[in-house]
Amino acid sequence: MRPPVTEAQRLAASGLVTAASAVLATGIPGAGAVAQAELLRAVHQARAVKLFAPAAAAVRVVEHLRAARRDDPAFRLAVLTDDLREVLVSCHCVTSGDASAIGVARRAYEPVGDLRLHGIFCEPVRAATGHAGAVTYLADAGGRIWVVSDVRPADPAAAVSAAHASVELGEVRLSHHDLARGGLLAVNAQASATGRLSHGRARQAVSVSGAGWFDAPLNALWQVGLAAQVERWLTAAALPAPERPASHDLAFLEGTVVGADRRGLLLSTEHAGIVAVTAALDDPASPHVTNLRLLATHAAGHPVRLAGRFAGARLVAGLAFAAQWLPSRHGGHADLGTERLTRADMPGAQPVPPSSAAEPPAPPPLHLLRHQLERVVSAGRPALSTGVAGDAQRLAAAHLGGAAAFLAALGSTGMRRTRDVFGRLDPHDVEVLAQAWLTAAVYEQAAARETIRAAWAGTSTGY
Incomplete structure (x- = not known):
């Protein structure tokens, strides 16, 4: 049972609304040091009365405003828009007496027992907040996905090489690239409620053999119905960002490459028809775009398994793929953001029926x-x-x-x-x-x- 909203919390929420409204009125050009300071002052007051969720969203707004004003290529207007909406929604709920919008303090890592984990894939991360690094996704025998993250304040270029840097897991020294193809036995593991594993020298872990995407238990990830995957994503996306599971938006698709169009690589699936696969990171230094173009050109007509991130209506940001024809030197799958594929890795294009690459009906113009x-x-x-x-x-x-x-x-x-x-x-x-x-x-x-x-x-x- 949550305690009721206090008058001090209502006042702090109103202060956040006033500061956020000023940002809306002037836009990014007017959101300079003064506007940002007013928003941070309101954040301080919100934290003082334990308005955790609104304060966290407001901090992200400030970080995005700073990225926009310094012309950071990682800045995304869509993300800033979503965070501003989250600030105003959560504050509106608080002032209306909804205690569920208060949120919780940063969740500490809690014991989750011994875990036998299998690497799925890794991806480079570059954020507008000035952070960069790599993240590896792993699954246990029950299909739950866990995350080992090494993202810290760094130059954006660090995201490209971070996957090959060492990550500490007790006495284990593996790169994210190797961890994504191997396994891990974590003893007395600790993790956050969102599935992020604690790592470092204080943890106890042993490196063990992993599993391929076509073998148990990873094979089960591609057996989950697409409707269930979409529902999982949309349900979690309605939650405040800190409360979303780390893997909430992952998509596990299987289909045949049928070419490319203006949206990206086209994948023909059994239940969703044509799905467009776009680059998860549009950094010129990243191999995402080149790899997708190579697949669309020289793997057309061949089946693949794809791990990606839901990005819209029949749109997925590609993260990794596996195929029976992929050379064994890739370790079972290829991470699209950390490896550079070559023509020799491709099986050669096969004819694709023209009807297979038809675009889906146009969505309503929202x-x-x-x-x-x-x-x-x-x-x-x-x-x-x-x-x-x-x-x-x-x-x-x-x-x-x-x-x-x-x-x-x-x-x-x-x-x-x-x-x-x-x-x-x-x-x-x-x-x-x-x-x-x-x-x-x-x-x-x-x-x-x-x-x-x-x-x-x-x-x-x-x-």
Whole structure:
């Protein structure tokens, strides 16, 4: 039973809303040192009264704003938009008396017993927060996925080589690359609630043999139905970021390579039809794009098993793949972000029926609403002076009446500029803008989730 929300927590949540609303009103250009300091001051007050989830989301907003203003290539406007929505949603829940939105403090590692783990794959990590490194995913006999992470403040270029750096697991010294192809017996292991394993010299572990993707227990990961995988992803994505399991968005697909188009490599699957596989990291120094292009050109017509990350409607960010034709020197699978494949690794293209590469039906144009939401985050209130009415009309014409209404309401708040009796701009307008933006953002998130679910299931929906 959670304790009720206190008056101090309501006041702290209101302070976070005020600071976050100011960021929305001015956009990234106006979110300089002063705006960031105001947001961090509100974070300090929120932490003092144990508003853990809103404070954590607000810190991420500050980190993304700093990355945007220094033109960091790792910055993603979509991620900043999602984090701003999370700040406002959680604060709205707190001020409404919902104690579940308070969140919890950073979870400590807790004992999980002895674990016999099998490496699945590893990936390089590069974040807009100035962190870089590598992450290895492992599975136990029951199919639960665990993570060994070595991500720390570092130059973004460190992500490329991090997979071949040593990771300490007691007396075991393995690189992420080798751990992803081997096994591990962890004694008295400790892990967080999200599945992240504690590692270092204090842990006890022994290196043991691993398992291939086509062998037990890893083979079971590809036997889980696609609908269940999508539901796991969408359910976890609705949670605050710190509470999501480390492997919540992993996709395990099996299909035949049928070429490529503007979206990326195309994989023909049994239950979802054509799935587009894009690069998980678009860094020119990363081999993601080159490897996917090589597969699309010289492995067309051949079956593969893919591990990736759900990225949208029939869209997956590719992380690793395995195939019976893959040379044994790769150790059973190839990590798309850490290995550079060559033509000699490919089996040679086979003819693919033209109908196999047909694109799926176009989704409803919810992207118009999302685009306007991101424009506000990027440029502030001035972004609403143009383009909103036209997009609202296009949404209405596509029978997305809810999206059209919320966008029109957001546009009207962008034009609202009231003044007090002394001629000063009314600061309440900023809160009205933030409320309209939040309403549209929550709608867009829910509608997009249902659209994605329907696309993976092969059905259609409308809003």
